[in-house]
Every structure is written in C-alpha cells, then in structure tokens.
Amino acid sequence: MRALVVDDSRAMRSILSRILRKVGAEEIHEAGDGSQAVAFLEAGASPDLALVDWNMPVMNGLELVTALRSRKEWRRIAIVMVTTESDQGQMVRALAAGAHEYLIKPFDEGSLVEKLAMLGFQAPSAAAGPALAAQEGSH
Amino acid sequence: MTLLNTDEVVQLTQEIWAALVAPQGTPQLELDDLPGHEVLATTDITGEWNGTVCVACSRAAARRVTSVMFEIPASDLSETDIADAVGELVNVVGGNIKSLLPGPTVLSLPTVVDSSELSLPDHLELATEVRFSWMAEPVLVSVWTALSPS
Structure with a gap:
C-alpha cells in the first residue's frame, strides 16, 4: 500500500x-496541507490511500477531498478524514465530497486500523489470519 | 449560564492524553496551583459561540508530550517540534470542546507561545479552568468566553 498523510x-x-x-504500508508520503498534497499528486505520485x-x-481537507474527486486519475484513492471536526453536518459534507x-x-x-481494514488495507498477517489476529488482540 | 462543566473537560482531556500520549499515563486533577505554565497553546472558536481554548503546561511536560508523539528522545527535540506537538494537543482539545458548545462554529489554527510572551486579551472571560498534574508537571486547560462588545 502507498499512503499519503496530509496534516499540518x-x-x-x-x-x-x-x-x-x-x-503494512510500503510507501508513506507526508504533506502539510492540501496544496502540498495536490502538488505531490500532480508530480505523478499515485497513492492508494490518503x-x-x-x-x-x-488548502483545507474538504477542499482537498473535492480536488481529489475532480480528477479521474485521482478518484481511485481511498480517503479517510482524520479530524477534530465532529459536527454531524461536517461529517456529511466530507462524505458527500468523496471521503x-x-x-x-x-x-x-485500533479505530484507525479498523477503518483501514474496512477499505481493504490491513497488515499481511491480519489478512492471512484474521481470527488469530483478533484472538491476539483480545489479550 | 455555564456551557461547560469541569467533568466534561477532565474527561475529554484525559481521553486525548490517553490517545496521543498513551504510554505516559493520563493527567490527574490537581487542586493546588502548580507553578510553571511556561508553554501556552491556544485556539479560537468563532461562530455561534466565541472564545478561546488554552492548554498551558511546563516546558518539561511539553517536551515529554512531544517526545512521545514524535517517538524521539527529549534531548533531540527542537523548539519547532515542541510547538508542533503542543499545537496539535490544543487543536484536539479545542475541537472536542467545540463539539460541546453551541454551533455552528469554526476552530482556528493553533498558536503556541512562551507564556511570558502572551497575555490574553481583556475581552476574554474565564469560563472553565481545570488544573492537572501529569508526571508531577502542571497542565492547565482553560476555556475563555469572548465578551460581546457593549
């Protein structure tokens, strides 16, 4: 998995x-705001996850999500918003924009790992044996 | 009218510490006013409710928080690292306090300064203040309401 982490x-x-x-991320790139992320992508990067x-x-996160969904070649990037914004309306806006x-x-x-697993991103060992991983995690 | 109660601020602060600074334990309520709030981080909330959320702590506490968040030995940290980590701390505290207040509101980007460099403006009135002790170091979380111009 190639990942892009965008946070100031x-x-x-x-x-x-x-x-x-x-x-299990093999490549992780970091950006300090949305415009840096866009510049990174425009340079040809192709992450699986942001x-x-x-x-x-x-450029804030909502603007970035909108930008990511505006270009065909970026639409395959899975997006997880990770934010202090807990207002229901903002959550709906982010999901509607394409997160x-x-x-x-x-x-x-564990919460982030769970979200990533729901998107199909998980450690190879967890993917191979989820029952064992769950058992180990409960100890 | 009191919009926030102390218990809520205590709970969310401890939850944030547990998530971000987990291996070092959570801050405990402290009745005494421990000296040494040398690092001051603030974020403003504007909109339906207006005010400022502050996290103040000793320099030693700030270094420990930063060391855990970056997983870098405290001796290798720069001032920029400390400002970044404490800034993120007040961002998360402020965001969670914002969710308890009337909305809609907007949270500003955080500001981190040496406390000797900043005095809060006169138009702010203390709404809630909670003193903690974390690893024998002082941590203070306070919420200030912006008074409407008369």
Whole structure:
C-alpha cells in the first residue's frame, strides 16, 4: 500500500505514519496541507490511500477531498478524514465530497486500523489470519 | 449560564492524553496551583459561540508530550517540534470542546507561545479552568468566553 498523510501537524503525521507502517504500508508520503498534497499528486505520485485532516492552512481537507474527486486519475484513492471536526453536518459534507471514512481525533490505533481494514488495507498477517489476529488482540 | 462543566473537560482531556500520549499515563486533577505554565497553546472558536481554548503546561511536560508523539528522545527535540506537538494537543482539545458548545462554529489554527510572551486579551472571560498534574508537571486547560462588545 502507498499512503499519503496530509496534516499540518508533523506530530500527528508521525503518529499516523507509524500506524500505517504497522498495517503494512510500503510507501508513506507526508504533506502539510492540501496544496502540498495536490502538488505531490500532480508530480505523478499515485497513492492508494490518503489520510486527510480538515483544518489546515492554504488548502483545507474538504477542499482537498473535492480536488481529489475532480480528477479521474485521482478518484481511485481511498480517503479517510482524520479530524477534530465532529459536527454531524461536517461529517456529511466530507462524505458527500468523496471521503470514504471519517475518524474523529482523538482516536485509538485500533479505530484507525479498523477503518483501514474496512477499505481493504490491513497488515499481511491480519489478512492471512484474521481470527488469530483478533484472538491476539483480545489479550 | 455555564456551557461547560469541569467533568466534561477532565474527561475529554484525559481521553486525548490517553490517545496521543498513551504510554505516559493520563493527567490527574490537581487542586493546588502548580507553578510553571511556561508553554501556552491556544485556539479560537468563532461562530455561534466565541472564545478561546488554552492548554498551558511546563516546558518539561511539553517536551515529554512531544517526545512521545514524535517517538524521539527529549534531548533531540527542537523548539519547532515542541510547538508542533503542543499545537496539535490544543487543536484536539479545542475541537472536542467545540463539539460541546453551541454551533455552528469554526476552530482556528493553533498558536503556541512562551507564556511570558502572551497575555490574553481583556475581552476574554474565564469560563472553565481545570488544573492537572501529569508526571508531577502542571497542565492547565482553560476555556475563555469572548465578551460581546457593549
């Protein structure tokens, strides 16, 4: 899996990237706002997944989601919004704009892993033996 | 009218710490006013409700938070790292407090300063303040209401 993490906080990007590595991401790129993400994609990058914050300078997460859905070659990118915005209306707007999943900060690692699994992204060991993984996780 | 109660602020602060700074435990309520709120992070809420959310802590606490979030030894952290991590902390605290207030509202990007460099404006009135102790270091979460111009 190739992933793009878009958040204006380097600390949050660091946390998200660690979780992505655990679920088997082979390539992780980071962007500090939506415009950096767009520039990265326009340079030819082709991630499978984007984790996108909402409140960012220059270009916010909703604008980025809209941009990602406006170009045919970017429509295959799965998008998870990871944000403090918990208002139901904003959640609906993000999903209507084209985000696949929505996760509110703070989140525990398991919640993000679960969202990623729902999108088909999971660690090879988990994919091979979900029952065992679930058993180990319950200890 | 009190819009926020202390219990809500305590609960959400502890949940945020548990999620972001998990290995180091959660802050506990502290009745004494521990000295040393050297790092001050703020975010503004505007819209149906207007005000400011602050997280203040000692420099040592800020370094520990940053060290956990980046997984970098505290000795290797830069001031930029600390501002980034504490800024994200107030962003998450502010976002969760925002969800408890009347909306719609918008959350600003966070600001992080040395507390000696900032005094809150006169038009802000303290609504809620909760003092914590985390690893024997002070952490303060406060919510300030913007008074309407008279």
